[in-house]
Amino acid sequence: MILDSKIPSGPLEKKWEKHIMDGKLVNPANKRKYDVIIVGSGLAGASAAATLGELGYNVKCFTFHDSPRRAHSIAAQGGINAAKNYQNDGDSVYRLFYDTIKGGDFRSREANVYRLAQVSANIIDQCVAQGVPFAREYGGLLSNRSFGGAQVSRTFYARGQTGQQLLLGAYSALSRQIGLGNVTMYNNSEMLEVVTIDGHARGIITRNVNTGKIERHSAHTVVLGTGGYGNVFYLSTNALNSNVTAAWRAHRKGAAFANPCYTQIHPTCIPVSGDYQSKLTLMSESLRNDGRIWAPKKKGDKRPAHEIPEDERDYYLERKYPSFGNLAPRDISSRAAKEACDDGRGVGDTGLGVYLDFRDAIQRLGESAIRERYGNLFDIYHEITNESAYKQPMRIYPAVHYTMGGLWVDYNLMSSIPGMFVMGEANFSDHGANRLGASALMQGLADGYYVLPYTLPHYLANVPREAAPSTDHPEFVKAEEEVNARTKKLIDNNGKQTVRSFHKRLGKIMWDKCGMARNKSGLQEAITEIQGLKEEYWQDVRVPGTAASLNQSLEIAGRVGDFIELGETMCRDALSREESCGGHFREEHQTDDGEALRDDEKFHHVAAWEYKGENEAPERHVEPLIYESVKLATRSYK
DSSP states (O other): OOOOOOOOOSOGGGHHHHHHHHSOOOOHHHHTTOEEEEEOOSHHHHHHHHHHHHHTOEEEEEOSSSSGGGSGGGGOOSOEEOOOOTTOSSOOHHHHHHHHHHHTTTOSOHHHHHHHHHHHHHHHHHHHHHTOOOOBOTTSOBOOBOOTTOSSOOEEOSTTOHHHHHHHHHHHHHHHHHHHTSEEEETTEEEEEEEEETTEEEEEEEEETTTOOEEEEEOSEEEEOOOOOGGGGSSSSSOTTOOSHHHHHHHHTTOOEEOTTOEEEEEEEOOOOOTTOSOOOBOOGGGGGTOEEEEESSTTOOSOGGGSOGGGEEOHHHHHOTTTGGGOOHHHHHHHHHHHHHTTOOOSSSSOOEEEEOHHHHHHHOHHHHHHHHHHHHHHHHHHHSOOTTTSOEEEEEEEEEEOOEEOOOTTSBOSSTTEEEOGGGBOSSSTTSOOTTOHHHHHHIIIIIIHHHHHHHHHTTSOSSOOOOTTSHHHHHHHHHHHHHHHHHHHOOOSBOHHHHHHHHHHHHHHHHSSSBOHHHHHHHHHHHHHHHHHHHHHBOOOSOSSSOOHHHHHHHHHHHHHHHHHHHHHHHHHOOSOBTTBOBTTSBOTTSOBOOOHHHHOEEEEEEOOSTTSOOEEEEEEOOOSSOOOOOOOOO
16 A cells, blocks of 8 residues: 655645646536535535535535534534634744644644645635624624634634534535535435445445435545544543444545544543443533633542632642643643542542632633633533532543544545545544644534645546446445345344443443553553454344334444444554654653653654454554654643
C-alpha cells in the first residue's frame, strides 16, 4: 500500500489556491451525469450533500435516523473556531493553524491544517447567511469566547447549542436541495457494506432499519461522513447509535485506518454514577471560561465544597499551567484531573471527580450573566444530578469524547480506495494526537462546504460520463451476499449472552488498558483478551427477533462485532507507538513531571493500518509528516 498524500507544491499559504487552480473541473452540464452517494447527515454529510446538490450533481444522502436533524452533530455545545479576529486580540489564519498543530502535539498533516484555518472564516459567513443565531455583542457584532489551547478568543457560539443551530442551518440548505430534486434522501437506511468495482468505490449496500429490507445503491463515487468511533469504549459522550460500521466496512475493503489509538478524553463530563449507565454527558469546554477547576489539597477530604476554605483548595490547572490556566488543552487537563483523583483527592461518592466552580464568576459578573452564557448547560447538569451549579460547584471527570484517528485520506479527502472520500470525524487528517475544543464543527463544515466540492471534480473528471454501474453487477451481488451471511450468522447463533454484555466487557478492556494511560503489558493483555472476546462473541451472542423487521438488537450486534475488531487494531496501534503524544499517553514515555514525552525521530509520522484478512494481523504503513513551516517543539502551556 502506497500512502500518497498528494500535497501540492509551493508555499504553505498558496498550496490550496494552487491546488484549486491546477485541478480538473466538471462543467455544469456534465455534473448532472454524475451520481454521488453521501453516507451520514451530520454537519459534514449535510453540508456536502447540500453543496454538491446546489452545484448540480445527483446526490443520494443516507442516514440511519428518521431525519437528518438527529445526527450526533446536534450534541456539540460550546462553539466553532474561525480566524476572523473580531476581538482584535492578535488572531490570524497562521495563529489558528499553529494552535491546531501544537494542540495536536505536532502529529497532524501541516498542509491540511493550514487549509482548515484558511477556510474557517468563510464558514461563519455561510452560517450567518443561513440564519444561524450566533451570540452577538451589544453593538450587533458576533461574539467570541475562548477555548482550550488558545490565548485568543476565536470561538463563535450559540449559547450551549452551537451544534444544534449549525446542523439546522445545514439541514435547511439540504432540505432546499431535496425539494428541488437535486438530493434524494434515504432515511432509516444503514450502510452495511461498500461495493468496489475494479478497485474503485461504486456503491453501497444498506438495510432499512424499520423493515429490514436490504437495498443496493450505485454511484460514481461514495463519500463517508459517519462520525467517530468513541463508543468502542461503551461509555462515552457519543450518542448510543454512533458507531464505526461504515468506516470499518470500508477498511475491510481496502481503506487504510490511520492513527486509531488517538482518542480524545474530554475533561469536563458528568462523572459515572453507576453500572446501569449506557452513556455519559458532556459539560461544554466553554464552561472553563468562567469556571475554575479545583480539588481539595488534603487526601480523602469529603467535606462539602463550601466548607473547604480557599487555602485548602488546589486550583491545579492554574498552578501547573499558569499561561493557559483552566483553558489548558483537553488531553493535559484530563490527565491532571486523573492525577488528582489517583492521589486520593477526588470528590463525590466514587472519588472520581473534581470541582468546576462558578462562585468567583457569579460574584464578579452576577448570576444573570452566567445564566445568559450557560443557562441550558446548567439546566442539563441539574436534570442529571439534581444539583444547582449556581449554588455549588459542578462535579466533573474525564470521559471519552472524540476520535482523532479515522480512515486515512489524502489532501483531496480521498481514502486509499479510489473513489471513496471521507469527511469530518470519520477521517484522520486535521487534529493529530489531540483536538482543540471547537475545532470539530469547524472541520466538519470545512470539509463539506469548502473542501470536497473542490476536490471531488479532480476525481470525477477522470471517470467516464456513462451511467453508474448496474446494481446487478456481480460485485453488488457478492456484497449483498456478504451482508446477508453476516446477518444470518447473528440471528441463527442462538447464544446465551446479550450484545450489550459483550459491549460492556469490550469497553472495560479498552478503558482500563487503552484509555487515559497505556503501557506495554496492558496493551498486550488487551489484544489477547479482545481476540478471546471476539471468538466468544461469534459463538455465544444472542440476537432475538428476525432480520425482516425492526430489530435494534440486530443493529447493535453488527456494530459491536465491528467495534471488537477495531478495538484490537487500536491496541496494536497504541502498542507500536513507543512515545507519548496528545491523547496517546504511554506510561513508559513521560517526563519527570508527568508530561507526554514524544519521540520525533522515530514517530513523526502517520500510522495507517491495512486489513489483511479475517483473524490476520493488520499491516502497519507509515506516511512521514513533513513540516515546511512549523518547527517541532516541546509542547508547553506553562
